[in-house]
Amino acid sequence: MTVIYFVRHAHSHYTADEYNRPLSDKGVEDRDRVTTLFKNKIIHTIYSSPYKRAIQTVEGIAQEHKLQINTIDSLKERILSNGRLLDFDAAIHQVWSQPNFAFEGGESNETAKERAITTLQKILHTHPDDNVVISTHGNIMVLVMQYFAPQYDYSFWKKLSMPDVYQLTFQHFVLSDVQRVWKE
Template structure:
């Protein structure tokens, strides 16, 4: 039997420094409805999300359509890049990808963030064996987790992610077997 994990990068949100409560933008709300349209045909049995509002809002339509509550898992939250925000985001994010053990002050290294993401995914694989599970999450932690299973999911891959985006990771007996993009949005 196969366990399918649908990693859902949240839809567009307008930047605010409040990571936890940053909502989707009007565009993001429209795209979240499209996420629901894509995932409703995937026989999803459980919906999980990062505690961040934008991730929850991206999958809440699916949970509602399925008559389910969203299970919040803290370890699917976005990686913390640097305390207080980066002066030059592009430079800061490039450095942590180029040097996986490096972390900015108050931030997470790629290695630590990846370990957190993989630990969370392994918990889902144990708890929801042979099920189809959608997880609302964030671009960096999502790609770092995917990178653990397939190294082609790297910094350049992350830069090309859409917002939202959906990838299905398939596992047989907790062993990774396949990754496929299923988002069919315009971006």
């Protein structure tokens, strides 16, 4: 049995610099709550998106468990467009309602899901019977979950909090259980 703890990063204020956007003050407070949530859990390894806000969200877990944070580029948030979109909410709704649609320079849901699932499969093969923390982003996390069950969709994504934590249990690479472990 492999347990994957998907951690959606804590709150950060929007800037155009995706890689270096730090947590907000509220995000730092919530990061400490995330650390406490994992204090008494056995964690074998930690992976993260290379984005600063994702790394910062699990830094306390890494320190508490004396683990390194392994960054993986394919865990970064989906690229929505290579330009600025006038209506972010409408754009997100469109890519979720049309899984193969992509804005110019962006990724469709299917493309983003494929890169994330490929990474998850490698992690599952590398860490059988381990407890693994993966710090990532809302779209990527839900797209991975949707790969296994269709109820994880746009409506589910809209209800996520920042941060959020879901425990996915795999038996022989088959998803057997999903539980939300974050308490707001």
